[in-house]
Amino acid sequence: MESSWVPDIDPASDFSLANIPFGIISTPDDPAPHAAIAIGSYALDLKVLSTAPDLLSQLSPNIPGLASAFSQPTLNTFASLGRPIHRQVRSALQNLLSTTTTHPSLLRDNPPLRARALLPQSTIRTHLPMAIGDYTDFYAGYHHAFAVGAMFRGPAHALQPNYLHLPVGYHGRASSIVVSGTPIHRPTGQILLQPPQAGEQQPQPVTGPSRKLDIELELGCFLGRGNEMGRGIGVDEAEEYIFGYVLLNDWSARDVQTWEYVPLGPFNGKNFASTVSPWVVLADALEPFRTRGVQVEGRPEVLGYLREGRAEGVFDIALEVDLMTAEGDTTTIGRTSSKNLIWSFPQMLAHHTLGGCPMRAGDLLGSGTISGPGGVNERGSLLEMTENGKKDVLLAGMDARTFLKDGDTVTLRGFCGEEGARVGFGECRGRIYSALQ
Template identity: 70%
Template sequence: MAGSWVDIPADSDFSLANIPFGIVSTPNDPSSHAAVAIGTSILDLKVLFTSSASPFLTTQIIPSLAGHEHVFAQPTLNAFAELGRAVHREVRAGIQALIAADTSHPDVLRDNAPLREAALLPQRAVTLHLPMSIGDYTDFYAGYHHAYAVGVMFRGPANALQPNYTHLPVGYHGRASSIVVSGTPVRRPVGQILLDEKPVTAPSRRLDFELELGCFISRANAQGTSVAVDEADKEFIFGYVLLNDWSARDIQAWEYVPLGPFNSKNFASTISPWVVLADALEPFRAAAIPNSTPLQGYLQEPKDKKSVFDIKLEVDLTTPESDTTTVCRTSSRNLLWSFPQMIAHHTLGGCPLRAGDLLGSGTISGPDASERGSLLELSEGGKKDVLLYGMDARTFLKDGDTVTLRGYCADGNGARVGFGECRGRIYGPSSN
């Protein structure tokens, strides 16, 4: 892919092929507003589209945005998401054209020193915020190898997967109010746990991370209507983030019967700040894990369709002593269900989705021991130490530990599309 006049390191997640969108505040503008990430910089879209260059941009380069420039001054990306994928595609292409090394419009930004200096800022100079106003959050269980491994722990290999698992995308409704952006401290939750066969109220002793992919919804469907799987793919997906769905395994084990997770999941979920648009991931499509179960019609995708993505994922665990160990490397292609299938199933009974709703994939693990996307699997339910650098070990997380998720795709020709960091540090329980 052609280069850019903006400095983009070769290993940057934010190459010209990416152009992810986020919400920032800057030294000159403390209000939250939209930007895109480019290399180690951000391009402030509020500054760009309130400048004298805006009329030229919306008539000559991005005409579909005319009359909607205000979306980039909003404190979330919801209004931009609702404009639809065709507009997202044109905005992304227009920004790529502006910052390409061979740009046809150098006078708009590259050679316009006042605007360039006002709109192009170092990432280290800005504060990142949640990119969307999240009305609802649903977490699925689409990671086949995770579901199987956890099932083996509790039910044995013969009954590892519940009878419904290969028939429908299993999910539960999570808590949107506790979703936080990367870098936000995570407090160890207090809850009911079973100790010596007696329930007690105490801080969780089995705090875990979960490596997931998150999908943001771009538009609403009317209550009482369903979304076809093909329509979901083309019209309902805004973009993707990394998601760490922190889990208190001991609280979960005591509370989940019969209605599933509750306090074990609702204390915090961390997402990466930059939304990678659906179009940016198109070149990296891959086939999902084969499912031999005959599917109901509403879940059927073409047999040759590549419905998931080959995103290289990894998890780093950093101890309070600042020793970092990569404890997991896997790929998002280890999903049994695609996000369009999740959307089709979510809306089957007429559930209304809204722009900004977040869907989680569930923990993504691979078939090998080094590909396990949670400490529950890595430690085999707490029975085995996970060895770390610095002569340390874990079965579950300790206070002071930092977990960092990373993910990227690359084609070998400079088209690296990544998510940046999804990071959270564990602190002791609140004293309140």
């Protein structure tokens, strides 16, 4: 991989020249949110770049509307230009930022433009990258589904009968998606403190702050294109509908969820907040990291609409969960990989639209919690790590947790590739504050 002339890129940076993820920023000079990419410890302001006519025409020959797309407060317009355009623009930006750029005068050797366009990330603010029409959360993390099912029903009945046949999912709450760094207030909820006792006439729920506030380590997928209502998306054409990927922490109040979820699924246990990382890694940037998803012995063949032409349906992205206490001690409590999915995003999309459900550019699909097959340090939720609060997770600073305490900060990280050419997501971070009500 070529290197970039952008100064001081750490070899361990998620934002190497091989990545070029897109996001929405505001800057001291321009507080209106607009598009940028991340490169090393800098953001390259695409709205500023768009004001340089030579540069834009170099970057985007024959792409009408690109300058306008880069001035929007979300990436939806850019996303809906389609994957061939994303590919062309990413490639042109890689050329522009490469040490071997064919157009050094446009940016590298243009100090005034560099000063305006190449901004230290510490000086800018990131915003939610997409206007999300609908958010759907799947349950495709096989080892998570198995572990949680085994916890409540025993290993013989861990998976529901439908699990190996269709990507189970539910509709989430689009309004509750926030960008990394947004404070998370512990939700208040209706909770059953004790399961109903034998002979007890009535359960006695109470109202109070959740006592079982948890994380869910997920991969999120943003769509760049929609389908006509009534017409499904074929599994092998689904890639063309995908814009890119983010990390997703689907904060969960387990005690609220346990009491509310029968028979219609999770509701207030999930809809108070979900955090996404700010930089959308384009689908093309992850192509080199494809691999096969979870293989289950004796699994029945899936129905035709879910059968993919390509075996490598998922990505091998290293994922980590850090927990920092209010005292500032940080522990990596979980490490796994996004290859631990049993359904690919194209399969999720083909299933989601089988009945004709309309998708729109900006829609977000979550993978479901991702856990590895191994021990508690490979798990993507505290529910699993602590066996629903029965065991402690030990932390640095002589501390321990079953579920999250006020003042805790959880940071998800994810990356693939060699040092110097990493494709990563940056941070998906949220700090827990006490309940507001």
